[in-house]
Amino acid sequence: MKQVSLNNVVKTYDKQTTVLHNINVTIEAGEFFVLVGPSGCGKSTMLRMIAGLEDITAGEMYIDEQVVNDLPPVKRELSMVFQNYALYPHLTVAQNISFGLHAKKMSKATIQQRVEDVAKTLQLTAYLTRKPRELSGGQRQRVALARAIVSDAKICLMDEPLSNLDAKLRTHMRAEIKQLQRKLGITMIYVTHDQIEAMTMGDRIMILHEGEIQQIGKPIDIYNYPANPFVATFIGSPPMNIAPATIRADGFFIDEQFILPNEMNERFTKHHTLVMGIRPEHITHIKTKNAHPLPITLRNIELLGTETIISFAVGTHTWHARMPGQWALDVGQHLTVYLPSDAFYYYDAQTGELLKKATIVGHFERLGDL
Amino acid sequence: MKQLTHMRSALLYLLPSLILFTVFIFYPMFRTLYLSFFLTDAKGNASVAVGLDNYIHLFTSSQFLNSMKATLLFVLYTVPLGIVIALFLALLANEKLKGIGFFRTIFSSTMGVSVAASSVIWLFLFHPSIGMFNHVLQLLHLPQVQWLVDPDWALLSVAITTIWMNTGFSFLIILGGLQNIDQTLYESAQIDGANYWYRLRRITIPMLSPTLFFISTISLINAFQTFGQIDILTKGGPTQATNLIVYSIYREAFVNYQFGTASAQAVILFVIVLFVTILQFKLGEKKVHYQ
Ligand SMILES: Nc1ncnc2c1ncn2[C@@H]1O[C@H](COP(=O)(O)OP(=O)(O)OP(=O)(O)O)[C@@H](O)[C@H]1O
Ligand SMILES: [Mg+2]
Numbered sequence: 001m002k003q004v005s006l007n008n009v010v011k012t013y014d015k016q017t018t019v020l021h022n023i024n025v026t027i028e029a030g031e032f033f034v035l036v037g038p039s040g041c042g043k044s045t046m047l048r049m050i051a052g053l054e055d056i057t058a059g060e061m062y063i064d065e066q067v068v069n070d071l072p073p074v075k076r077e078l079s080m081v082f083q084n085y086a087l088y089p090h091l092t093v094a095q096n097i098s099f100g101l102h103a104k105k106m107s108k109a110t111i112q113q114r115v116e117d118v119a120k121t122l123q124l125t126a127y128l129t130r131k132p133r134e135l136s137g138g139q140r141q142r143v144a145l146a147r148a149i150v151s152d153a154k155i156c157l158m159d160e161p162l163s164n165l166d167a168k169l170r171t172h173m174r175a176e177i178k179q180l181q182r183k184l185g186i187t188m189i190y191v192t193h194d195q196i197e198a199m200t201m202g203d204r205i206m207i208l209h210e211g212e213i214q215q216i217g218k219p220i221d222i223y224n225y226p227a228n229p230f231v232a233t234f235i236g237s238p239p240m241n242i243a244p245a246t247i248r249a250d251g252f253f254i255d256e257q258f259i260l261p262n263e264m265n266e267r268f269t270k271h272h273t274l275v276m277g278i279r280p281e282h283i284t285h286i287k288t289k290n291a292h293p294l295p296i297t298l299r300n301i302e303l304l305g306t307e308t309i310i311s312f313a314v315g316t317h318t319w320h321a322r323m324p325g326q327w328a329l330d331v332g333q334h335l336t337v338y339l340p341s342d343a344f345y346y347y348d349a350q351t352g353e354l355l356k357k358a359t360i361v362g363h364f365e366r367l368g369d370l
Numbered sequence: 371m372k373q374l375t376h377m378r379s380a381l382l383y384l385l386p387s388l389i390l391f392t393v394f395i396f397y398p399m400f401r402t403l404y405l406s407f408f409l410t411d412a413k414g415n416a417s418v419a420v421g422l423d424n425y426i427h428l429f430t431s432s433q434f435l436n437s438m439k440a441t442l443l444f445v446l447y448t449v450p451l452g453i454v455i456a457l458f459l460a461l462l463a464n465e466k467l468k469g470i471g472f473f474r475t476i477f478s479s480t481m482g483v484s485v486a487a488s489s490v491i492w493l494f495l496f497h498p499s500i501g502m503f504n505h506v507l508q509l510l511h512l513p514q515v516q517w518l519v520d521p522d523w524a525l526l527s528v529a530i531t532t533i534w535m536n537t538g539f540s541f542l543i544i545l546g547g548l549q550n551i552d553q554t555l556y557e558s559a560q561i562d563g564a565n566y567w568y569r570l571r572r573i574t575i576p577m578l579s580p581t582l583f584f585i586s587t588i589s590l591i592n593a594f595q596t597f598g599q600i601d602i603l604t605k606g607g608p609t610q611a612t613n614l615i616v617y618s619i620y621r622e623a624f625v626n627y628q629f630g631t632a633s634a635q636a637v638i639l640f641v642i643v644l645f646v647t648i649l650q651f652k653l654g655e656k657k658v659h660y661q
Contacts, residue, residue, distance in 0.1 A: 090577065100559075100564070102568075103562050104563050
């Protein structure tokens with residue numbers, strides 16, 4: 001097992017466009033680390049720098065204690081799964097899997113043994129003599145996985161490996177990759193732009209936006225305590241409801257619409273405006289003690305079976321609420337929803353800094369408590 | 371009824387190319403085949419039917435057999451070496467180096483030079499007294515070579531010229547093929563620790579095989595049909611050493627006015643090229659990897 005550390009790493013293309021700014025992160029040995037962010041934020045670039053396929057413009061990168069900035073890819077002892085799988089179309093599945101082993105001049109017997117073992121693990125034994133074009137998408141994906149793990153490298157890099165698969169297969173492969181990683185104890189660095197993948201697979205996730213780290217942490221902590229409005233709206237579906245609010249003596253206003261009485265006036269004395277946020281599942285139709293009513297007009301209703309998602313306007317912003325169960329509602333209908341004051345997040349309007357967390361979250365339920 | 375209308379409009383669309391093909395390809399082909407069974411008058415009209423006599427005459431004529439031999443040697447000299455050189459240059463030009471665009475232009479530049487112009491350039495290079503080659507030999511204190519006059523050297527000299535002339539085209543096609551190869555294959559191989567030669571042997575060459583196959587077919591056919599540079603550089607001499615088959619056909623028809631035997635030679639050339647191409651496709655099919 002190996003640790004990967006990046007210390008003030010910067011990447012600049014063509015001496016002018018900086019795509020990664022001061023990346024500081026340590027990926028622990030044996031960890032499943034997910035790198036997530038919107039398209040073009042620099043995820044692939046960071047992964048390719050770790051692989052050694054791109055130079056590091058500034059800063060240091062370590063694998064365990066060793067500085068690897070100038071080490072060629074092969075010396076870093078890692079494996080990589082590419083988004084398009086990068087299978088050799090003219091070679092059979094077995095030849096694809098053993099390509100790297102041959103390149104490292106291992107003995108024929110060892111190679112055959114390893115290929116057979118890996119093929120068995122990934123249920124590819126029946127396809128060893130086929131060419132990649134004779135395989136389905138999921139099987140190709142597994143060949144790519146097999147090629148990565150056959151090398152026995154302790155670090156595995158994956159760049160959106162599931163993005164070419166259909167939804168069902170993706171769910172299946174998610175579990176399969178996660179299991180494999182645990183079983184082999186690999187340090188996994190996994191790139192995706194899919195937040196569900198990030199949440200379900202990562203031991204820790206790192207959110208990247210325009211080349212800057214937004215937050216690093218356990219998925220559930222990031223969900224509960226998003227460090228800034230970007231993270232708040234990036235993780236979660238539908239995203240957190242967010243709007244800049246004006247603080248007045250009598251309460252918080254979003255575009256002149258009253259939202260919440262100001263009970264902690266003194267806490268935000270420095271601020272005239274801030275960004276308020278509330279998760280859709282915390283907006284309820286039930287009146288509770290510290291919840292404030294908000295009269296709304298329904299704009300859209302999505303019946304999802306287990307839950308119903310409604311949208312409505314708050315000032316000029318569209319907010320969503322998630323209500324458990326199935327509701328018979330009509331567009332244009334008037335309704336009152338309740339906003340619990342302990343469900344609100346407050347962010348600095350300028351810096352995006354989290355000023356106050358919601359306190360409604362973070363109370364885990366335990367089976368024993370029932 | 372409907373089919374008939376379809377047929378009519380199909381024919382209408384085909385008409386322009388049918389006319390062109392008939393006038394410039396089908397008619398000359400059948401006319402050639404027809405003439406090869408006749409003796410002709412000076413205007414090229416068939417006069418006496420002789421059956422297979424023209425063919426029998428050719429296969430017993432030492433001049434024709436020599437011409438065949440020279441052609442085969444010429445193909446052997448130019449085709450493999452030409453492709454290897456073009457491949458080498460393309461591999462060089464495909465590296466991401468500063469100013470490589472300049473070299474790409476230079477390497478492909480022979481494509482823009484006509485056969486006549488390049489032959490004349492080489493005529494000067496080969497010139498026994500003012501030519502550059504002999505000048506270099508002199509500087510190195512080596513004996514002078516009569517490039518185009520010495521029967522041992524003439525075919526080789528023409529082959530060198532031809533390779534140079536064809537390199538531009540082959541280079542460009544192979545470079546295109548190289549740039550079509552998915553870069554992630556190389557990145558993956560790099561992570562696996564494959565060195566340059568291993569990558570070349572296991573990725574580049576197999577992935578390039580359709581392109582190489584195409585280029586070898588084209589080069590082979592071109593080599594069999596070489597004419598222009600022979601006409602300008604050696605006129606088939608010395609002592610028939612460079613009398614390649616197409617040049618021989620030309621001389622037979624337009625110098626000796628023997629259209630019958632010229633046609634028979636053309637038919638033989640056609641059969642040989644057809645046979646070689648079929649053979650190549652049969653062998654190539656197994657080795658070539660198409661996506
Ligand atoms: N070779 C290059 N030269 C210049 N700019 C580049 C190069 N490669 C990537 N970039 C730029 O760097 C930025 C980050 O690219 P990168 O491929 O890392 O994004 P990404 O996060 O992987 O996005 P996606 O989710 O779409 O794959 C982009 O703005 C891209 O335009
Ligand atoms: Mg990417």
